Structure formats: structure tokens, C-alpha cells
Amino acid sequence: MKRLKEKRTxxxxxDNELIKKIKQxxxxxxxxxxxxxxxxxxxxxxxxFQNREDAMDLMQETFLRVYEKINHFKEGNNFQNxxxxxxxxxxIDYYRKFKKRKSASLDREELNKLSLSDLFNSxxxxxxxxxxxxxxxxxxxxxxxQRMIFVLKHxxxxxxxDIAQTLNISVGTVKSLHHRAVNNLRNIASQYLKVEK
Amino acid sequence: xxxxxKFKKNLISFYYRELSSKSIxxxxxxLKSCSYCRQEFHRLKQILDGAGIFKQEIEEEINSINWxxxxxxxxxxxxxxxxxxxxxxxxxxxxxxxSFSSWRPxxxxxxxxxxxxxxxxxxxxRPFDREKTREEFYISPIFFDQMESSxxxxxxxxxxxxxxxxxxxxxxxxxxxRIEPWRIRLNSEKARDLxxxxxxxNQELNKFEMARAKKLCRKIEFIFYEVSLLDEQPxxxxxxxxxxxxxxxxxxxxxxxxxxxxxxxx
Numbered sequence: 001m002k003r004l005k006e007k008r009t010x011x012x013x014x015d016n017e018l019i020k021k022i023k024q025x026x027x028x029x030x031x032x033x034x035x036x037x038x039x040x041x042x043x044x045x046x047x048x049f050q051n052r053e054d055a056m057d058l059m060q061e062t063f064l065r066v067y068e069k070i071n072h073f074k075e076g077n078n079f080q081n082x083x084x085x086x087x088x089x090x091x092i093d094y095y096r097k098f099k100k101r102k103s104a105s106l107d108r109e110e111l112n113k114l115s116l117s118d119l120f121n122s123x124x125x126x127x128x129x130x131x132x133x134x135x136x137x138x139x140x141x142x143x144x145x146q147r148m149i150f151v152l153k154h155x156x157x158x159x160x161x162d163i164a165q166t167l168n169i170s171v172g173t174v175k176s177l178h179h180r181a182v183n184n185l186r187n188i189a190s191q192y193l194k195v196e197k
Numbered sequence: 198x199x200x201x202x203k204f205k206k207n208l209i210s211f212y213y214r215e216l217s218s219k220s221i222x223x224x225x226x227x228l229k230s231c232s233y234c235r236q237e238f239h240r241l242k243q244i245l246d247g248a249g250i251f252k253q254e255i256e257e258e259i260n261s262i263n264w265x266x267x268x269x270x271x272x273x274x275x276x277x278x279x280x281x282x283x284x285x286x287x288x289x290x291x292x293x294x295x296s297f298s299s300w301r302p303x304x305x306x307x308x309x310x311x312x313x314x315x316x317x318x319x320x321x322x323r324p325f326d327r328e329k330t331r332e333e334f335y336i337s338p339i340f341f342d343q344m345e346s347s348x349x350x351x352x353x354x355x356x357x358x359x360x361x362x363x364x365x366x367x368x369x370x371x372x373x374x375r376i377e378p379w380r381i382r383l384n385s386e387k388a389r390d391l392x393x394x395x396x397x398x399n400q401e402l403n404k405f406e407m408a409r410a411k412k413l414c415r416k417i418e419f420i421f422y423e424v425s426l427l428d429e430q431p432x433x434x435x436x437x438x439x440x441x442x443x444x445x446x447x448x449x450x451x452x453x454x455x456x457x458x459x460x461x462x463x
Binding site for chain 2: 027030031034035038039042043046047052055056059060063064067131132134135136139153154155178179182185186189190
């Protein structure tokens, strides 16, 4: 725990140093910042959209936005939370603009198309590929906010307090939304995974 | 069962190892003893562990990307954007500036304020303006009468000149033995026009006491009345009668005299 805290403090110090330089138009510092966060942002976007091209676009767009708004970033704040908030806002905007119709805003039909009899082999063991599909579709069936919180918690492994800061909501709301997301995910997926409710 | 409810609530936190060490111990002991909660946790674990499989896919995607190129792509995009921004900034696009959502309420309130100020200025300043206008364009009644009298004399003069032309033409008509119907029709129409004009002229003549002109106009009116009644093929007797009237009254001479008199007055 202590190590984790130390790691985070070091990370914050590095971020703040880089941001100072970026504010002075040091492009090399910006390159370092991109290298530090590019995979994290891609991971977040990919788990949200489940699509490589969209995730790449969104990751690039996030860094463009960071560069534009870097002067608005207050020194001493947590940069990771700030960049995640930018990415989150872009994800929501992008999703509402282009994806709402296409994406599984309840992709039950596609889920139903999966042959449930094929999902299980003779020992009732789920094929990994099909399980992944079920999880992906179930995740896509969650609301935007629940999905984002689940992604930040489960895939990005952020603390509730960091998620709260990123999404600008209270820790209690984050916890409640996360619990609801997990329950919904379980309810949706359990219909296809032969898990008793 | 009441206890189970309490533990069930903490199952997700237990999965993520977010409970205190004391709570973890309590939960572990409860799961050993309660088959219902154990089953519940098993279902939850199955789903959340399953979600981890998707994480593997993300890792695979991350590994397939050439990350060394990404910063240069982003830097290039920034440079392009900055270049286009610099180009644009020479001619700032006012429409884009106004379409920026946060500007809209400010712009609307400024527009409203501007309209209110304009209305206030119009309401407050307009009456003074009107008074000023009245002073600037004030015309004395004497000058106005003089102007009207001058216009009336000019009108009368014009009427007499036109009448003189028509009457002279009628005199010439009656001197020839051959009567041309188109000339009769033309003079008859002119006479009717002049009769209509005389109605308007009457008021002016009464107002400005032009007694002689008035008397003369009345005689002309009588002749024109006769002319307007002429057919296209009038008899020589009819024409002779008109000619006799003109001669007897010496109308052409009188017209000339009154004209001179009016010209001197004007």
C-alpha cells in the first residue's frame, strides 16, 4: 500500500514536471507524456467501444484536446484523472454522435443469435471465444455511465475516489453505479451463461 | 438470512479485495458456512473473471500496435491544426465565434440590451426632435396664402390658355365649309376635360377674388358645354351658332386681356 502511494506520488511529480515544460511549448515533453499515457487511454477507449479504429481515433483526439487545454490544468492536480476525464467526455460525445444506433444499446438480438447450445461443450464448459463475445455484448448493453465506471474499475483498476474525481461525482455514487453495473452485467450475461440468477 | 443480506451487499467489494482485513476474514468464514452466499459469490466471480478474458483481447490489440509512431502522428495533427488556426486567425470567423454555445446567452443578452437602449433613446429623444422639426419648417399664414394665390392664378392662366387654343380651333372649323369629324371629336373631348378642370378652378377663383377671370371662365364654360354636345357630324347651323356666341361676347379678346392681367399679377 505504501509502495503504491509512493509510486503515485512519483507519477504525479513526473506529470507535473512534464506539464510545466509542455506549457512552455516543449514538444519533447509532450511526446514523453503521450508515451506514458497512450496505452492507458487506448485501453479505456477500446473497452468502451470494443473497436480498434474508434479507440485509436479517440486516443489521438484525447491528446489533441490535452494539448489544447493544457493551460487549464491546475498544477498539483492529478493529471491521470484529468486525462481520463477528457477521454471519458470524448467517449460519451463520440458514442452519442456516431455509435448510438450502431452499438448495442441493447444488443440483445445479436446475443440471441449466438447459438447457446454451441456455447457449452459436453462438460458444460464455455468456449473462451464465445464467453468473450457474451461479455462484450453484455458490457455494450450497459448504460454509458455504468459501462464507463465498470471499465475504469475493472480494466483500468482505478480506485473509487479516482473514478469519482474523473467523472466529477461523489464516491458514493460511483460505488452505487459500479454495483448496479456489475449486477446488470451478471443479469444480462447469466441468461446466456447458464448461470442461475 | 438477515446476516446473509449484509454479506451479499459486500460481495462485489470482497471480489475486488476492497474490504478491511477484518471484514475479509468475516466474509471468508461466512462463505464457508453459507452455501447460498457461496453460490452467489461463485456466479459473480464467473462473470467478473469472464470479463477478464476481454482484457486479454485488449492486451493483444495493444501489442499489435506500433506505439513508437503514435506520438509523431499526434504531433503532426497538432501542427496541422495550429497551421489552419493561424490561417484562420487572419480573418476571424465571426459566425463560428457566435455559434460557440457559451457565447450565445451573452450575445443574446447584449442584443436585448442594445434593443432596449435604442428604444429608450427613440422614446426620450423623439418628442424634442419633433418640436425642432416644427420650428425649422414653420411657414407663416401670410406666406402660405400668397403661395396659394400664386398657384391659383397660374392654374387660371393655364386654363385660359388651353381654352383659347380650343376656341380658336372651333373658330377655324366654322370658317371652312368642309367639316372633319375627328377634329370635332377632338375639340369636344378637350372641352369636356376643361369643363372638369373648371370645377376645381371655381373654388380657387372664389377664394382669391378674381372676379373678372371668374366671369370669363363662366362664359367659356357655357361655350364648352355647347361644344361638348356636338355630334361627330354637326350641322353648319350648330357651328355657326357657337361662332356667333364667341364673336358676340368677344371671348378671344377678353381671354387675351385677362391673361395679360394675370401674368402681371403673378
